[in-house]
Amino acid sequence: MMNRRQLLGAGAGGAALLSTTAWAQTSNMGLPEAALMDGPATQPPAAPASGVPYNPVVTLNGWTLPFRMNNGVKEFHLVAEPVERELAEGMTAYLWGYNGQSIGPTIEAVEGDRVRIFVTNRLPEHTTVHWHGLILPSGMDGVGGLSQPGIPPGKTFVYEFDLVKSGTFMYHPHADEMVQMAMGMMGFFIVHPKDPAFMPVDRDFLIMLNAFDIDPGSYVPKVMTMTDFNLWTWNSRIFPSIDPLVVSKNDRVRVRVGNLTMTNHPIHMHGYDFEVTCTDGGWVRPEARWPEVTIDIPVGAMRAYEFDAVHLGDWAIHCHKSHHTMNAMGHDVPTFIGADKRALTRKIRLVQPEYMPMGSTGMAEMAEMSMPLPDNTVPMMAGWGPHGPLEMGGMFSVVKVREGISAGDYSDPGWYENPPGTQAWEWTGDLPEASRAAASPVGADPVSGTAQPENPHAGHAGHN
Template identity: 70%
Template sequence: MITRRNLITSGAMIGAAAVARSALAALPEPAYPGGAGTEPPPLPPSGRPFHPVVTLNGWSAPWRMNDGWKEFHLVAEPVERELAPGMTARLWGYNGQTPGPTIEAVEGDRLRIFVTNRLAEHTTVHWHGILLPSGMDGVGGLTQPQIPPGKTFVYEFTVGKSGTFMYHPHADEMVQMAMGMMGFLVVHPRDPAQRRVDRDFVFLVNAFDIEPGAAVPKVATMTEFNMWCWNSRVFPGIDHLAVRRGDRVRIRMGNLTMTNHPIHLHGYSFTVTGTDGGWVPASAQWPEVTVDLPVGAMRAIEFVAYAPGDWAFHCHKAHHTMNAMGHNVPTMIGVDQSTAARKMTSLIPGYMAMGQAGMADMAEMQMPLPHNTLPMMTGTGPFGPIEMGGMFSVVKVRDGLARGDYRDPGWYRHPPGTVAREWTGS
């Protein structure tokens, strides 16, 4: 498997053509391991300046300038991805991870992207939302030959407008995207001061159907997914979004699942400022606390972080904030299971009846689980079980963060008298 370190020599596979030989030189190391708790990566010494994004649980791709071209290298390959502590999936991705590294460019950049295929089948890359020559669009059989296993193809195009985009295969698409092959592509304005924000987060919404004890997704699943992910991670494995009070914050999201997602932020209203079609003019932007993220689409939202606290940020489809769900499970609310439980315990030691009063006890009971799976509801906060999973994270707004220090600040310390409490009549 390609790691970030040995990626710098992976260009040795490229053939004799002069343009392909240019990829033999060492690509720069990824600037940082990614995540909301760190600063964005420092800019390389060449290329147009921009304000980098922060990829949740990810990183931005390195590049080099070569005779006016900004060159990147993607390696399509099998990868392993920890969905959350306690569960690792065997997936496909790019450069050792799913999603692949975020590609960042600037309006007017001439991009040259080498794609090496280390899968067992052919692939392509489609640059979703980018306007480019038809032959660079990445639809196998229609606009280009498929990239065979072991071969490297090169894509060359100029990015003409800033915005929020993504990349994914258009070859055996059902399988390859179901296995995790996707990545983010951000094009920044030519003027770094235009649309400037203090924190610019990005993540892709994806989903897997992985049975308890297994590690490879069922790629033929159409609706009954059990791992609802942001950047191939589920709660509590998704990075928190740490921001300083007063920061202007942008969150860019793309949806490559089989359904829409109403993404909801607590504590704030925000404006919808972008789609994969481009930036929304100021006169047409609209306020929301929940934005619907359609299938195959991108959305960018913005707000000013004026209210300190730990604010939940999640999909509002309740079954998308749960892990390892079962299907066709009967509702047992109000059912006396005591007699049946005694009989079952004599046959299956350790058997536990659940659901008579609801399912909240799932988050507190230390039940033995099958190998390589996660509890349906999990996570612990300052007041006990959070009872979430899947597409859930926390926007942590804080006073007093040193400029440039966006490490996770821990849980919020509420001022006295500002926490809901039991009423005792006084």
């Protein structure tokens, strides 16, 4: 039998291959094969080969964990282990995750399924898995010391329960939680409705909000950081290395966003308004849905929204906290706006000829200059579009709506070319005269223009 690296080495379809070939051969041979993914590209969705049909989800820069059927039970195998995750081109982090990646692979099943999840611990300390938001027996809830003992290093525990409701859920440790989650241990658990006609969509995307504090030039996150994170990520990736959300015009699209950081995130999508259709607690009834263009995702929560892709174009989607669309943010950088650094620059260049003064007119120039950086870090502002630098990082991507995208095709279609007359242009004629109010004396009456005393009681000292 091929090992998991050989199977997945076949390319994007490797993970799906496990569920239909090698896994079928081992369905009654003990512990399921532990699938591995060691690349950061978005994997095509794996359609169900049997059972209740559903439209599979797409995890940006991630993948779905294969399963095997064993006497009517869906069996999965998660491996908690140290991993190397490429956060962006030129930057790798030494994290903890599952099956070779952070975030871990997405688990997909159907309401009414019985699932059996083998969890093998290859970490240097004990761990557990908490199934965030799922309704299950207390002993399967995954809280170390409360509902179960910790899984020791080198051991495998089994979680088994019925999926009694559909929706969007998460999984993460509940053992040394501060350290293990700060190191990147988390993933999605998607339960599709047992009725395929309930809440159908054409494209279904997953985004996990997570964050790290990693000094430029280093590889391991600072696990004691509370709020001053310098890398805000989606699925443990930062822009410009977050894949786009590719959809075909008129598709019904769902975007599910989970938040396992230590602050809230207002996720804003350009070009559309949308309806909030799901929370951690379940689906929102049609009469209770509300329209938004920005949805705030609380800590430890999930929100899903839906829209009809009727507007062609490249539409930004991002966190609206401006520091969360920056990479490698330094929090002690002084502000130089308005400062004249010319004399200082001349002196510095006597000892450092390549010195580049920055910040006197703002920070946009950082996105245009190629500055030497320490190893294993990325620029604070990065990414190039069809019209110049995008000046973004962190929690940012693009929803790309195009005509004629085939079902199952999530490849990047390139940049959108705006039709003639639909793009902002430079005005080269005369500027119109500004409308100004007539000059009036200080303190003048705003209607008559007559000067008024600054203090109506001036000269009347002693009167109340």
